[in-house]
Amino acid sequence: MFDGNPHTELFYQFGLALLIGALIGLQREHAHSGVGELFAGVRTYAIVGVIGCAGGLVATTLQAPEIFAALIVVIGGLLIAAYVLGSKQEGLGLTSEMALVTTLLCGGMVAWGYGTLAAAVGVATAGLLAMKARLHTFAHQLSSQDMQAALTLAAISLIILPVLPNTAIGPPPFDVINPQKIWFLVVLISAFNFIGYVLHQIIGATRGIALTGLIGGIVSSTAVTLSNTQRSRSDPQLSRAYALAILLAWNVMFVRVLVLTGVIAPHVLSRLWPIIIAGGGSCLLGSIWQAKQAQHNEVTSLVLSNPLELGAAISFSLFYTAILIGANLARSLFGDAGLYLSSIFGGLLDVDAITLSLSELANTGDGISEVTAARAIGIATLTNTLVKGGIVIVGGSPLLRRTIVPVLILISSTMLAALLWPW
Numbered sequence: 479m480f481d482g483n484p485h486t487e488l489f490y491q492f493g494l495a496l497l498i499g500a501l502i503g504l505q506r507e508h509a510h511s512g513v514g515e516l517f518a519g520v521r522t523y524a525i526v527g528v529i530g531c532a533g534g535l536v537a538t539t540l541q542a543p544e545i546f547a548a549l550i551v552v553i554g555g556l557l558i559a560a561y562v563l564g565s566k567q568e569g570l571g572l573t574s575e576m577a578l579v580t581t582l583l584c585g586g587m588v589a590w591g592y593g594t595l596a597a598a599v600g601v602a603t604a605g606l607l608a609m610k611a612r613l614h615t616f617a618h619q620l621s622s623q624d625m626q627a628a629l630t631l632a633a634i635s636l637i638i639l640p641v642l643p644n645t646a647i648g649p650p651p652f653d654v655i656n657p658q659k660i661w662f663l664v665v666l667i668s669a670f671n672f673i674g675y676v677l678h679q680i681i682g683a684t685r686g687i688a689l690t691g692l693i694g695g696i697v698s699s700t701a702v703t704l705s706n707t708q709r710s711r712s713d714p715q716l717s718r719a720y721a722l723a724i725l726l727a728w729n730v731m732f733v734r735v736l737v738l739t740g741v742i743a744p745h746v747l748s749r750l751w752p753i754i755i756a757g758g759g760s761c762l763l764g765s766i767w768q769a770k771q772a773q774h775n776e777v778t779s780l781v782l783s784n785p786l787e788l789g790a791a792i793s794f795s796l797f798y799t800a801i802l803i804g805a806n807l808a809r810s811l812f813g814d815a816g817l818y819l820s821s822i823f824g825g826l827l828d829v830d831a832i833t834l835s836l837s838e839l840a841n842t843g844d845g846i847s848e849v850t851a852a853r854a855i856g857i858a859t860l861t862n863t864l865v866k867g868g869i870v871i872v873g874g875s876p877l878l879r880r881t882i883v884p885v886l887i888l889i890s891s892t893m894l895a896a897l898l899w900p901w
Contacts, residue, residue, distance in 0.1 A: 499527025530585020691723025695730030732758030764885030825861030
């Protein structure tokens with residue numbers, strides 16, 4: 479790894495195994511300082527890491543994996559003996575013993591060429607051990623409803639999503655119906671709901687929900703809009719916080735358009751930025767104003783409703799699927815007769831895809847001009863914003879609608895002015 483010398487590589491491997499063991503051992507010894515005698519400290523953990531690396535190396539060199547298996551049995555026997563001898567101690571657990579086994583296995587992983595993974599596992603193990611108090615407090619604060627929501631989210635993400643077909647079903651215009659992609663939107667909405675609920679519990683309603691919108695906008699501003707629109711119906715008292723999350727996600731969308739265009743076609747960006755800055759600046763002003771309003775109306779003694787309303791998430795995803803089908807139908811009826819018309823239809827579906835395709839088209843020798851590409855991307859961005867605004871108007875609480883609509887009008891008017899400005 480350093481100079482190609484196999485001996486140097488061995489020194490690196492054994493050193494890494496020792497450091498992983500020492501890290502976990504330091505945490506264990508620090509956690510038990512002043513509490514009582516610990517059966518294994520930093521030296522023992524470091525040595526076990528080295529033993530694991532040596533056992534893995536010998537097992538690989540001799541092509542005898544049973545050597546490492548025997549090593550596990552020996553270390554396991556010693557741990558059982560230590561546990562039995564200390565079984566009379568009050569509050570005795572198996573955490574340190576399991577950490578020692580993990581150290582042994584990490585040493586073996588280093589010898590087998592998985593040093594990066596072993597280091598990550600070691601750091602994660604030490605982190606989990608250090609977070610004992612916080613994790614126990616968090617677990618005790620969870621209600622049965624919270625646990626059910628977490629298990630439901632895990633089920634729809636890790637069990638249902640992977641088995642759904644990832645292909646379009648049905649003839650046009652229904653060929654945009656992809657079960658896995660539609661369900662992924664359900665997962666996104668549910669995940670944003672749950673993350674927002676957790677952040678509300680940790681840092682407060684307004685800041686937690688706003689942070690969810692800001693981070694979620696990187697993934698999908700549409701999913702953030704759907705999620706917070708749905709939640710505004712369940713918890714109308716927090717409509718201003720949900721509005722702030724939606725606007726922050728829209729801000730991220732405007733930044734994404736600028737970044738994607740700048741990477742693919744920088745010459746188009748020189749024509750596009752006034753349009754996007756007009757809309758993004760208006761959205762930013764609305765976000766700042768809404769942040770002040772939400773802070774003034776902070777709700778401190780509020781118990782949120784079910785953090786994972788799966789039925790509502792599915793309903794909103796079906797609503798968005800209907801938009802996809804309508805946009806695809808319009809495209810099939812009118813075709814690609816006009817670039818701007820195609821931009822409108824593309825914006826109904828996804829602003830990133832149309833931004834990338836138009837930027838790439840402007841790069842070709844006989845492609846479209848910079849002005850045309852910029853205006854087409856601007857139209858797609860405006861259309862996408864209007865679609866998300868329509869989602870709020872149709873499905874949001876009255877307060878959410880009253881909050882978002884003025885900002886939506888400001889964004890639309892400024893972007894239209896920039897689009898129609900004679901260049």
